[in-house]
Amino acid sequence: MNAVAENSAAAEAPVVIRVEGVTKVYQMGRNEVHALRGITLSVRRGEMLAIMGHSGSGKSTLMNVLGCLDTPTAGTYDLDGVRVNGLSKNELADLRNQKLGFVFQGFNLLARTSALENVELPMLYDRSGRRRDTRALARKSLERVGLGERLDHHPSELSGGQQQRVAIARALVTEPTVLLADEPTGNLDSRTSIEIMALFQELNEQGITILVVTHEPDIACYARRIVEVRDGRILRDEPLTNRRSAADDLRALAVEAT
Amino acid sequence: MRQSVLLKVATQSILKNKLRTFLTMLGIVIGVAAVIVMVAVGYGAQESIQKQIGSLGTNMIMIMPGASTAGGVNQGAATFNRLTPADFEKLQRESLLLSAVSPVVFTTAQAISGQGNWRTRINGVSTQYQQIRDWPVDQGTFFTEADVRSARKVAVLGATVAKNLYPNGDAVGQQIQIRDVPFTVAGVLRPKGQNAGGMDADDIILVPYTTAQSRLSGRQRVGQIIGSASSPQDVPAAQEEIRGILRESHKLGESEEDDFTIRNQDEIAAAASSATQVMTLLLAAIASISLLVGGIGIMNIMLVSVTERTREIGIRMAIGARGSDVLTQFLVESVAISVIGGIIGVLLGLAGAALLGHFTGWTTVTPPEAIVIAVGFSAAVGVFFGFYPARQAAALNPIQALRYE
Numbered sequence: 162m163n164a165v166a167e168n169s170a171a172a173e174a175p176v177v178i179r180v181e182g183v184t185k186v187y188q189m190g191r192n193e194v195h196a197l198r199g200i201t202l203s204v205r206r207g208e209m210l211a212i213m214g215h216s217g218s219g220k221s222t223l224m225n226v227l228g229c230l231d232t233p234t235a236g237t238y239d240l241d242g243v244r245v246n247g248l249s250k251n252e253l254a255d256l257r258n259q260k261l262g263f264v265f266q267g268f269n270l271l272a273r274t275s276a277l278e279n280v281e282l283p284m285l286y287d288r289s290g291r292r293r294d295t296r297a298l299a300r301k302s303l304e305r306v307g308l309g310e311r312l313d314h315h316p317s318e319l320s321g322g323q324q325q326r327v328a329i330a331r332a333l334v335t336e337p338t339v340l341l342a343d344e345p346t347g348n349l350d351s352r353t354s355i356e357i358m359a360l361f362q363e364l365n366e367q368g369i370t371i372l373v374v375t376h377e378p379d380i381a382c383y384a385r386r387i388v389e390v391r392d393g394r395i396l397r398d399e400p401l402t403n404r405r406s407a408a409d410d411l412r413a414l415a416v417e418a419t
Numbered sequence: 420m421r422q423s424v425l426l427k428v429a430t431q432s433i434l435k436n437k438l439r440t441f442l443t444m445l446g447i448v449i450g451v452a453a454v455i456v457m458v459a460v461g462y463g464a465q466e467s468i469q470k471q472i473g474s475l476g477t478n479m480i481m482i483m484p485g486a487s488t489a490g491g492v493n494q495g496a497a498t499f500n501r502l503t504p505a506d507f508e509k510l511q512r513e514s515l516l517l518s519a520v521s522p523v524v525f526t527t528a529q530a531i532s533g534q535g536n537w538r539t540r541i542n543g544v545s546t547q548y549q550q551i552r553d554w555p556v557d558q559g560t561f562f563t564e565a566d567v568r569s570a571r572k573v574a575v576l577g578a579t580v581a582k583n584l585y586p587n588g589d590a591v592g593q594q595i596q597i598r599d600v601p602f603t604v605a606g607v608l609r610p611k612g613q614n615a616g617g618m619d620a621d622d623i624i625l626v627p628y629t630t631a632q633s634r635l636s637g638r639q640r641v642g643q644i645i646g647s648a649s650s651p652q653d654v655p656a657a658q659e660e661i662r663g664i665l666r667e668s669h670k671l672g673e674s675e676e677d678d679f680t681i682r683n684q685d686e687i688a689a690a691a692s693s694a695t696q697v698m699t700l701l702l703a704a705i706a707s708i709s710l711l712v713g714g715i716g717i718m719n720i721m722l723v724s725v726t727e728r729t730r731e732i733g734i735r736m737a738i739g740a741r742g743s744d745v746l747t748q749f750l751v752e753s754v755a756i757s758v759i760g761g762i763i764g765v766l767l768g769l770a771g772a773a774l775l776g777h778f779t780g781w782t783t784v785t786p787p788e789a790i791v792i793a794v795g796f797s798a799a800v801g802v803f804f805g806f807y808p809a810r811q812a813a814a815l816n817p818i819q820a821l822r823y824e
Binding site (some may be wrong): 225228230231250251254255257258259263265269270271273274282283285286287331 | 739
């Protein structure tokens with residue numbers, strides 16, 4: 162399959178994430194907790210990264226820093242040419258709005274709000290006002306993740322996999338530089354998990370940069386590159402040679418079932 | 420975030436919890452309705468008093484004996500009586516700005532007719548009294564200049580007196596006894612209703628002041644002199660003129676203070692309305708306390724709402740909402756609750772005031788500015804009590820908010 166083939170063009174693509182010597186220290190009462198102890202990482206456009214690690218490894222903190230939800234104690238972070246260190250809360254909010262798309266483990270959709278309105282939401286917070294027809298864009302984004310038929314459904318009327326697709330549509334609608342997925346399959350059964358990973362692979366084929374944080378090797382194996390974090394440091398950072406195709410796995414599952 | 424979207428988000432979350440929103444709103448509804456009813460009652464009282472004072476007469480000026488201040492000590496009017504028929508005659512002769520003037524000799528007596536008896540006020544006046552008080556007769560005639568000059572024993576009855584002395588009607592031409600003095604009834608006055616003090620203006624008998632002095636009171640003093648200026652614009656000048664004439668009549672020196680008090684209708688009206696204004700203000704202040712309690716209710720619910728929706732706030736922040744966006748969202752919500760509550764409260768208050776007026780017979784008046792102020796005030800309550808919870812929401816850390824279960 163083509164999707165599994167190494168994307169050689171990525172090697173020359175521009176760097177969208179550059180993290181250098183980033184540390185994060187939390188003050189917990191009288192104790193200092195070193196969540197990150199010097200992380201250096203760069204991601205080029207079009208890559209698909211799996212950030213792996215056990216709980217307490219610092220991968221969540223790294224995710225928060227990369228997601229501009231938190232700022233590093235030391236070190237520098239550049240996102241798409243913007244130095245994130247020292248930005249105000251409002252500037253961070255705008256940066257999240259314009260350059261990042263989030264997908265969470267718990268889907269995090271607004272309840273009692275239709276799929277379409279959920280996807281529309283990030284555009285409503287866009288201060289540049291560059292997108293006029295937010296409705297149409299939201300619809301297009303939902304169609305892109307295969308939910309064109311369920312625009313007016315509320316999250317409670319959708320399955321877990323469908324909810325996660327809505328979340329992905331919401332993350333994609335602003336055409337972010339990077340899509341950050343934090344344990345995106347943690348609340349899904351294995352088959353749906355593979356479906357979601359197939360969607361990520363498909364989107365990555367279309368050129369979208371994706372970072373998936375996971376502790377499951379079964380999920381990480383769909384990425385192009387694996388970064389393993391332990392005790393706040395990067396233990397391993399290497400391209401995946403035997404990358405799996407989620408679409409192929411799905412097909413295999415279908416055959417097994419019959 | 421766009422305004423229309425803000426409103427939509429606010430409506431959504433308000434509708435999400437209908438019962439809770441309704442109960443929260445109820446505090447504001449009751450508060451505003453209470454304020455509206457109280458103000459309506461207060462203004463109604465004010466208006467009916469103004470109407471009564473207006474019915475006193477036209478461009479009326481009252482002269483009462485006694486100084487309002489004597490040597491810096493306020494003695495009140497009528498401390499000692501120094502108004503005489505001579506003062507009245509001098510005013511009648513010399514005043515250019517008064518179109519009518521009449522003395523008023525006060526007394527109270529039992530009046531007896533063939534059909535009944537009635538204790539009432541008896542005022543000795545001149546023929547011009549009719550013109551000053553704008554008070555025509557319904558039956559018969561008023562007494563004449565000649566009656567006054569000759570101190571004839573004629574009387575004009577107020578409607579209430581006529582009704583009590585002659586239940587069968589037909590008082591004109593009959594004989595009544597006042598303090599054993601027989602009087603002929605010349606006429607019956609048109610009913611005037613309540614006067615400014617809440618008393619029955621028609622419970623009165625008018626007789627020539629000359630007759631009142633010689634036959635009834637036996638005193639030379641005059642209780643009051645009332646006059647009517649030619650036009651409303653002339654009232655202040657007429658007051659000055661009266662002052663000059665009376666000072667001359669009383670032979671007061673430069674340094675001596677007036678031994679009489681002159682008041683015009685507007686001053687009387689102002690005094691009366693300042694009393695009711697205080698009452699209105701007091702009623703409204705008491706009612707606003709319930710509005711305040713309603714505001715605290717809003718704050719309470721908004722704080723609960725912020726806690727409940729911590730995760731939602733986290734989601735919004737993660738996808739790029741600024742603190743100010745979240746703040747505005749919650750503020751719009753609390754203001755929407757309080758303004759809608761305010762509008763419902765105004766409608767309820769108007770209905771309540773109308774009902775109260777219907778069942779008690781009180782005049783109730785709701786000034787339009789009271790409605791505007793009530794709605795504006797409830798919006799202010801929404802902002803004031805919504806601000807703290809909204810700021811709590813805006814200050815949330817997105818990471819912790821997202822993790823909140």
